[in-house]
Amino acid sequence: MTGEPGPLDGGWPAGEARPGPLSGVRVLDLTRILAGPYATMNLADLGADVIKVESPSRGDETRHWGPPFAADGTASYFMAVNHNKRSVALDLASAAGARVARRLAAHADVVIDNFLPGRMEAFGLDRAAIARDNPRVVTATISGFGSDNAYAGRPGFDFLAQAMGGLMSITGAKGGSPTRVGVAVTDLFAGVFAALGIVSSLSERDRTGRGRHVEISLLDAQISMLANMASGWLVAGKEPALFGNQHPSIAPYETLATADEPIAVAVGTDRHFRRFAAALGAPELGNDPRFADNRGRVTHRDELVAELESRLRTGGRGHWLDVLESADVPVAPVNTIPEVFADPVISERMVVDVDGVPQVRTPLRLDGAALEITSGPPQLGADTAAVLQALGVSQEMIREMRPDGATS
Numbered sequence: 475m476t477g478e479p480g481p482l483d484g485g486w487p488a489g490e491a492r493p494g495p496l497s498g499v500r501v502l503d504l505t506r507i508l509a510g511p512y513a514t515m516n517l518a519d520l521g522a523d524v525i526k527v528e529s530p531s532r533g534d535e536t537r538h539w540g541p542p543f544a545a546d547g548t549a550s551y552f553m554a555v556n557h558n559k560r561s562v563a564l565d566l567a568s569a570a571g572a573r574v575a576r577r578l579a580a581h582a583d584v585v586i587d588n589f590l591p592g593r594m595e596a597f598g599l600d601r602a603a604i605a606r607d608n609p610r611v612v613t614a615t616i617s618g619f620g621s622d623n624a625y626a627g628r629p630g631f632d633f634l635a636q637a638m639g640g641l642m643s644i645t646g647a648k649g650g651s652p653t654r655v656g657v658a659v660t661d662l663f664a665g666v667f668a669a670l671g672i673v674s675s676l677s678e679r680d681r682t683g684r685g686r687h688v689e690i691s692l693l694d695a696q697i698s699m700l701a702n703m704a705s706g707w708l709v710a711g712k713e714p715a716l717f718g719n720q721h722p723s724i725a726p727y728e729t730l731a732t733a734d735e736p737i738a739v740a741v742g743t744d745r746h747f748r749r750f751a752a753a754l755g756a757p758e759l760g761n762d763p764r765f766a767d768n769r770g771r772v773t774h775r776d777e778l779v780a781e782l783e784s785r786l787r788t789g790g791r792g793h794w795l796d797v798l799e800s801a802d803v804p805v806a807p808v809n810t811i812p813e814v815f816a817d818p819v820i821s822e823r824m825v826v827d828v829d830g831v832p833q834v835r836t837p838l839r840l841d842g843a844a845l846e847i848t849s850g851p852p853q854l855g856a857d858t859a860a861v862l863q864a865l866g867v868s869q870e871m872i873r874e875m876r877p878d879g880a881t882s
Contacts, residue, residue, distance in 0.1 A: 486581035487525075487864030489560055489857075492848055494521020495840070499676065502578050503527065503559065504566075504587040504599070506534040508632065508658055509616045509692065511555040512665030514586060517672065518558035519836040519845045522584070525861065526556065526852070527575060530563040530875075533854040544831065548851070556851040557833050562862075563855030570875055572597045577865055579604045579611070584672055586614040590629065591621045601687045612675040614688035616668050621689065630692045632658035639696030644703055647718040664695040725771040726750075729808055731783050735791040740804040744768065753801035754785045 486500045499522040503514040511526070511534070518524040528534050534556070540549035564571040576598055579585045585604055587594055594600040594615075601613045615621070618630010636642050636654050646653035671688035679685050697704070702723075706712040714722065719738075721727035726747075729736040741747045744767055748760035759765055759781060764774040771778050786794055791807060798805040807813070815821055824835050829850035836845050862872045 484865045486523075486578065487861045489523045489525075490848070492518070492521045492523065492558065493846060494519070496673070496676075497521035499523065499584065500582045501525070501584040501586065502575070502582040504575070504585065504589070504594075505616065506588065507536055508555060508661040509664040509668070510586060510588040511536075512662055513614075513616065513668040513672070514559065515555050515557060516665065516669040516836060517584070519838070519847070520673075524559040525578060525857070526559045526561050527564050527566070527578075528561055528854055530565050530571075530855065533561075533563070537854065546853075548853075553831055553851045554834070557828060557831075557847050558849055559852055560857035560861070561852035561855055562858045564858075564875075566597045566599070570871070572599070574862065574865060574867070574875075575599060576604075578861075580607045582608070582611055583676065584612045584614065586616070586668065586672070588616040591617065591626050605685065608685075610679055610683060610685050612672055612679060612685040612688065614668050614672050614690075616664055617689070617691050619693050620691040625693070632661040632692065635660040635692035635696045639693055640700055640703070641696055644714045644716065646716045648716055648720075650716060650718075652716070659699070660692050660696045663699055664690050664692050667695055667698075720775070723772065724768060725775045725778060726782060728779075730779065730786055732786045732794050733788065733790045736808050737786070737791055737794055737798075738806045738808055739798075740806075742804065746803060747771065749801050750782075750798070750803045753797050753803055754782065756781070756785055 488500075491497060496517060499517070501514055501517055501522045501524040503510070503524050503526040505511055505514060506528070514522075514524050514526070526534075532538065534552060536552040536555075537548055539551040542550045544550055544553060564574055566572050566575055579599060585599070587599070595603070604611055604613060617626070618635065619625035619628050633654055636645075636659075637652075639660065641660070642652035642654055645655055667690045668688060671690065675686040675688055703714045706714060719729040724742060726739050726741050729738050739750070741750055747765065747768075748757070751757050751759035751765075763770065765771050765778055765781075789797075795805060795807060809817070815825060823844070824837075826833055826835060826847055828847045831850040833847050833850065835847065838845055858875075859872055862875070863869075867875075
């Protein structure tokens with residue numbers, strides 16, 4: 475194919491109206507993998523009309539990050555963060571594809587990407603270029619390390635941010651090795667921060683008439699997540715260590731062994747501890763000088779755990795969960811993933827079947843109601859033809875722009 479498509483007459487090709495506080499907000503999603511798609515899925519769940527642009531040849535890389543795979547061959551990884559969106563297959567490296575994307579950007583409220591610095595300029599989709607024709611647009615970039623420092627050109631991945639940002643150094647069993655958190659929390663937090671920055675900028679735009687550029691890096695997100703671990707070092711010079719499931723400043727706030735499976739106990743106050751001790755049939759522990767207050771319990775943690783587990787081992791997990799819940803002691807089972815979704819409360823609140831695909835809802839609720847998932851994760855390029863037609867691209871050009879593997 476040579477040249478560019480003919481005149482593009484249409485504006486934003488509106489999709490089906492979706493309910494929510496962001497209904498009518500138009501989002502051009504140029505992201506892939508996890509952090510960006512998670513940000514835009516949150517916007518979509520709140521009602522935004524999200525057009526996800528994907529590479530025509532393979533789409534978002536996470537479509538192939540498996541096993542496990544869904545029945546249609548799409549990796550379940552992709553299924554996790556892409557519902558409520560439309561998919562358009564465009565080659566941004568081609569003149570035609572970039573022009574179509576620029577047309578969409580000219581009519582978007584939000585344009586978000588997670589390319590390395592400089593790539594958006596090459597496509598003519600950087601903030602300066604878009605804002606010339608669309609000064610109200612809110613643009614956002616998610617990167618590994620930001621754009622204004624010596625690390626800017628490095629590719630960013632959650633694992634690297636967890637390692638470099640200190641999270642791994644405080645995650646893992648005592649005496650063990652630094653450990654990655656089992657889900658890509660840095661990506662997910664970066665996505666939430668990006669969505670927060672976008673929504674805040676949209677609110678400001680309503681007052682000023684001009685958009686902003688939102689930027690978040692995985693490393694910055696990770697550093698902010700250190701929270702009390704960061705302040706413990708910065709304020710008091712206390713270097714955190716590997717504590718496993720224990721809390722360095724609260725006890726007992728950890729997993730404790732029973733006769734079969736462990737339980738998680740979160741005793742945050744002295745009152746809770748006295749209830750816990752009484753429920754175990756050992757009220758004297760609540761008055762023991764070693765354990766009467768939190769400072770003593772942390773100081774004598776090993777002795778405390780030995781006393782507690784010697785009693786907990788007389789019964790199984792189910793028994794102690796019933797006893798401790800009845801005594802208003804903060805306690806929970808240490809669930810496997812299958813056990814999580816077998817819980818009827820969790821299943822009813824957080825899981826919905828959409829287009830034959832189970833989806834986890836956003837945790838946000840508005841006026842007591844869950845936000846709707848009206849469409850499942852899209853097939854690659856499923857909306858390409860409809861969007862291009864709305865933009866005034868000829869059928870012949872649409873056929874030329876559609877490579878093998880992308881649907882119409």
